[in-house]
Amino acid sequence: PERSDPQLARLCVDFPVSVVLPAGGTGERTGLHTPKQFCLFMGRPLISYTIQAFERVSWIQNIVVVVAKENIDLMMDIVQRFQHTKVRAVPGGSTRHRSIYNGVLALGEEEEKPTPNVVIIHDAVRPFVEEEFLLRIAVTAKEHGAAGAIRPLVSTVIATTSEGYLAHSLDRAKHRASEMPQGFTYDIICQAYQMCSESDFEFGTECLHLALQYCGTNAKLIEGPPTLWKVTYKRDLAAAESIIKETLSKSACIITGGLTLAASLAASLQKVVGSLDMELDIIPDLKGDNARYLSKKYNFIQISVEPFSPCEVEAIVVALESKNQALLHPVAVIWVYLSTAESSISRRGAETPTLMDLALAAKLHNIFLYGIQIHHSKDSERWERSVLRLAEITSALIQERSPALVGQLLQA
Amino acid sequence: PERSDPQLARLCVDFPVSVVLPAGGTGERTGLHTPKQFCLFMGRPLISYTIQAFERVSWIQNIVVVVAKENIDLMMDIVQRFQHTKVRAVPGGSTRHRSIYNGVLALGEEEEKPTPNVVIIHDAVRPFVEEEFLLRIAVTAKEHGAAGAIRPLVSTVIATTSEGYLAHSLDRAKHRASEMPQGFTYDIICQAYQMCSESDFEFGTECLHLALQYCGTNAKLIEGPPTLWKVTYKRDLAAAESIIKETLSKSACIITGGLTLAASLAASLQKVVGSLDMELDIIPDLKGDNARYLSKKYNFIQISVEPFSPCEVEAIVVALESKNQALLHPVAVIWVYLSTAESSISRRGAETPTLMDLALAAKLHNIFLYGIQIHHSKDSERWERSVLRLAEITSALIQERSPALVGQLLQA
Ligand SMILES: [Mg+2]
Ligand SMILES: [Mg+2]
Known part of the structure; x- marks a missing residue:
């Protein structure tokens, strides 16, 4: 892909970068039996498109996909069938954070690859991420310790009372949706997970927040393009198919x-x-x-x-x-x-x-x-x-x- | 449509309900020249689908569509071509709130229809709203003075510092996305707009918030189905088309x-x-x-x-x-x-x-x-x-x- 921003042409990645791709979701919001990441788009599972988005980037050395234990075989079949070369599948934990941590640990245990300087964490169900944006995340993470994609809010966000009434509405100018990918130096993501509590592992949602809380790292936020969106609902399957078909x-x-x-x-x-x-x-x-x-x-x-x-x-x-x-x-x-x-x-x-x-x-x-x-x-x-x-x-x-x-x- | 909830069968609307449909958006987020509400889906503009969603509801007496002055003729053509019968088009104001207020005022000036007890406000670009949900909004608005649709947050919402760093992340359990439709008693929506400031007209985004601030009305929030989603990005056009085709x-x-x-x-x-x-x-x-x-x-x-x-x-x-x-x-x-x-x-x-x-x-x-x-x-x-x-x-x-x-x- 072309780099539209001339400033980016000067950025370059001369350090090892690896990817953790948590893919343990159950896809309940699509209303389908198949988890979204395994839904077929013209005969190919969504996760294979996401893997391809990383695999084609020359400076990404390897990708650890974290899947539920019962889907490891399915995942290996996908890797073989679509001839993915940079991918290893590891079993996930009981929560999203435990799964990501498993993936990060697996990166440290690779025998043939150096431990990465920067780890990019992404979602298996965001297949349209582009090299240019990955580059910005990697370089910014290296510089600041942590970097995350954000998007403007589509709807006004409101706080609710426990009885289900409007408490107040949030100022849209000061709030953003936190999206993926996010990037961390290997040391910071490791340290954050080593230090965080069981409660963080159980209920936490934001890796960026753990980096702030346990490492004092101020994550730099970068506004991403609309293509970062997450395939969430059944309607998103049609939208994704249409984007893929348009590209083809x-x-x-x-x-x-x-x-x-x-x-x-x-x-x-x-x-x-x-x-x-x-x-x-x-x-x-x-x-x-x-x-x-x-x-x-x-x-x-x-x-x-x-x-x-x-x-x-x-x-x-x-x-x-x-x-x-x-x-x-x-x-x-x-x-x-x-x-x-x-x-x-x-x-x-x-x-x-x-x-x-x-x-x-x-x-x-x-x-x-x-x-x-x-x-x-x-x-x-x-x-x-x-x-x-x-x-x-x-x-x-x-x-x-x-x-x-x-x-x-x-x-x- | 069938009413899946047996409790709803006991609800009924025996008071006049009218609709205000602001349709002044410019559609910049789709990246298209045509505003989304006028984009064609199998030959018919999106707004006509939304109008149809209200028109087929027996207890809705009339619909005021608020469009930019330069689109009034286009809107009248659509009404005539697709034989809509409950619709009147009025010119919008310079902001969303001014447009909605114009619509509300127009309802009070109707000669052949009684002034409504309840006004439902919706978006022209949310065509899939169902009768069952409209019923809940109307009845709840009558009871509480104001009612609004909410949805769970898809992404974590974060507060940002002015330098573009993460400040903190919001508790997803206490926050919701505020969606449409919303319902108000006629008196409350009128009073809120009569009393609110120029700054509210200019920068405000939440009608529910005005009702709280100027009338002391605690809006009751109702979780809506995913079909309430707003056609926002280019990918949403494909999703909407796929839903329409599936229905057909x-x-x-x-x-x-x-x-x-x-x-x-x-x-x-x-x-x-x-x-x-x-x-x-x-x-x-x-x-x-x-x-x-x-x-x-x-x-x-x-x-x-x-x-x-x-x-x-x-x-x-x-x-x-x-x-x-x-x-x-x-x-x-x-x-x-x-x-x-x-x-x-x-x-x-x-x-x-x-x-x-x-x-x-x-x-x-x-x-x-x-x-x-x-x-x-x-x-x-x-x-x-x-x-x-x-x-x-x-x-x-x-x-x-x-x-x-x-x-x-x-x-x-
Ligand atoms: Mg996270
Ligand atoms: Mg509003």
């Missing part, structure tokens, strides 16, 4: 096979889809330098001109499979079949099952394949209408990424 | 035409889709008593057996149009074409445009028409696979309600 739908490349007719359609499509908020690159094929698209977060639109045969799109699927590119999220591949002769339509019947068979096999590898047929018309008004519909269908398929619709041949 | 996708009726083959498919579909969380009723047609389905929040699945002709589904579209049933939200109509002979596939080419033409016309009336072809197979394994896919596609189409895919004939 930002760019696609159109492959023309170098054909004039296909290139002209690609150019029209680029014009129309551009206004729909997706970036399209046009390339003749995926050979040579263009093979790099297979390793990026791209979706693929293959334009084929007659004869009706999905062999080009099959090659894309094979290439994606070999790169293991769809491991972490489904890739959308759209086959646009540009027919020119009136007779072409009648060929569909016999061939359509081939597209479906291909799609069902690709889906097992997390590649979602859809087909769209567009008929070339010499009537320019009609052709423009078709291209517009092609653009709308293409965006909808890429953005909605519906598993139920793979293998269909739609009509533009 | 709860039930569908399958129309069999009384044919044995169709009825048997319908029964299989009911079994499979039932496990996918949608309720399906099976009926032979929409005649007589069954016409009631046209006036309910149902989606429609028409099963037609050969010959290939969408005339039955056309009749459903016509009936829905005549009932104006799709005024407030799009209705999904799925045409399932059950083909039996091998030859049937070849007929598609010529007929498909008819389905698309029909779908494009229906879309103008907010009816989303999709087609699915299923081929009857005597191989029972193959047939079961087809029925399963039919169920998956049907649920996906009804739940995703994609405007770009109307008129397509998909293959099960």
Whole structure:
């Protein structure tokens, strides 16, 4: 990710940083049986997204995930299945603070990694944290001993009487919501937990507060972006899915096979889809330098001109499979079949099952394949209408990424 | 909606209740140009959903929406277009409190309606409030003079020093988030605003607090459901859309035409889709008593057996149009074409445009028409696979309600 703040470019992390990720929540507020951190988003548990957010940061050396004992096996399966490399799972304690402390202790016992200078504590259910903000937390924690994310209050906070009446309302200017991530030097977080009472372990909620109380450390507060929000309620699952899908739908490349007719359609499509908020690159094929698209977060639109045969799109699927590119999220591949002769339509019947068979096999590898047929018309008004519909269908398929619709041949 | 709490069944509202709906927000936190209350959800502005939540409550006599002067015309258009009947729009003031006071004053000036005993104040961007909770607020406000919704705090609230350090953290057990709706007797809300200072009008945030300060009224606080949440950030737009879509996708009726083959498919579909969380009723047609389905929040699945002709589904579209049933939200109509002979596939080419033409016309009336072809197979394994896919596609189409895919004939 780009660093938008030029001052940050001068910050750098030249000390070991590790992460503790408590993931013991039971998810009662979503009203679901599965704890939120294990809910699937396009086939992948939420916690894997959060792990990925840390794993891709070069200066983070390792991540300790703290889970309930009964979920250790599940967690190890997730680590293996999604090929996480910096992660170790340790069993949690009976409260949040005991779990975090277990994680901190585990960091000190690592054999191959140095004891970290700074520990970042985060929630498994805040998957959208960005490198830039982690950098600020790490550097500020190193400087001040403790640093924490804050956000403005969304609602007015009020104090209530024991009988359930309004006592008074708090001044919003002087109060903030305390969020995650928080960062601590290793010494301070250890000392705070070593010195704190059983009652703190049992009822305390704020690590920052323990650092203040037991180490005299004044935690520096940093206002974070709205993306730090915590997946809490059932509605948050939909919000998270929408953010993930939006990220996956930002760019696609159109492959023309170098054909004039296909290139002209690609150019029209680029014009129309551009206004729909997706970036399209046009390339003749995926050979040579263009093979790099297979390793990026791209979706693929293959334009084929007659004869009706999905062999080009099959090659894309094979290439994606070999790169293991769809491991972490489904890739959308759209086959646009540009027919020119009136007779072409009648060929569909016999061939359509081939597209479906291909799609069902690709889906097992997390590649979602859809087909769209567009008929070339010499009537320019009609052709423009078709291209517009092609653009709308293409965006909808890429953005909605519906598993139920793979293998269909739609009509533009 | 059903009243889940048996105690509530004994509560009743036999006094005039009116609503003030401040809708002057600029929506800066969503990062969009359109203020949130005017953002479209399936073609309808959010505020219309909120208005509907009040309008359907029999004991609410009228609603005053307070909007910025420059949005009065827009608001009147919305009222007319979505046929709201209890609504009047008045111009807002320069702050939230001035706007609410304008709304309260407007209630006192109504010629045809009595001055209300109780005024409910709500936010235009909390569209999911339920009758049961409104009832509790109204009755409690009548009894105590003022009543307000509260929610548990999601994050720990902390006090900050002026230098940006942690001062202390608040006890979560003694604090709550103050939410909407709130209710007041008309006399108390009037008196509070008549007596309060310019500074209260300018900087105050809590109506409950004004009632306490200027009328000595102890507001009774009532814990509300999570659905009271306020659409605030961009992610909340996705969450709101998902809730609306889920509500619209709860039930569908399958129309069999009384044919044995169709009825048997319908029964299989009911079994499979039932496990996918949608309720399906099976009926032979929409005649007589069954016409009631046209006036309910149902989606429609028409099963037609050969010959290939969408005339039955056309009749459903016509009936829905005549009932104006799709005024407030799009209705999904799925045409399932059950083909039996091998030859049937070849007929598609010529007929498909008819389905698309029909779908494009229906879309103008907010009816989303999709087609699915299923081929009857005597191989029972193959047939079961087809029925399963039919169920998956049907649920996906009804739940995703994609405007770009109307008129397509998909293959099960
Ligand atoms: Mg904490
Ligand atoms: Mg208020």
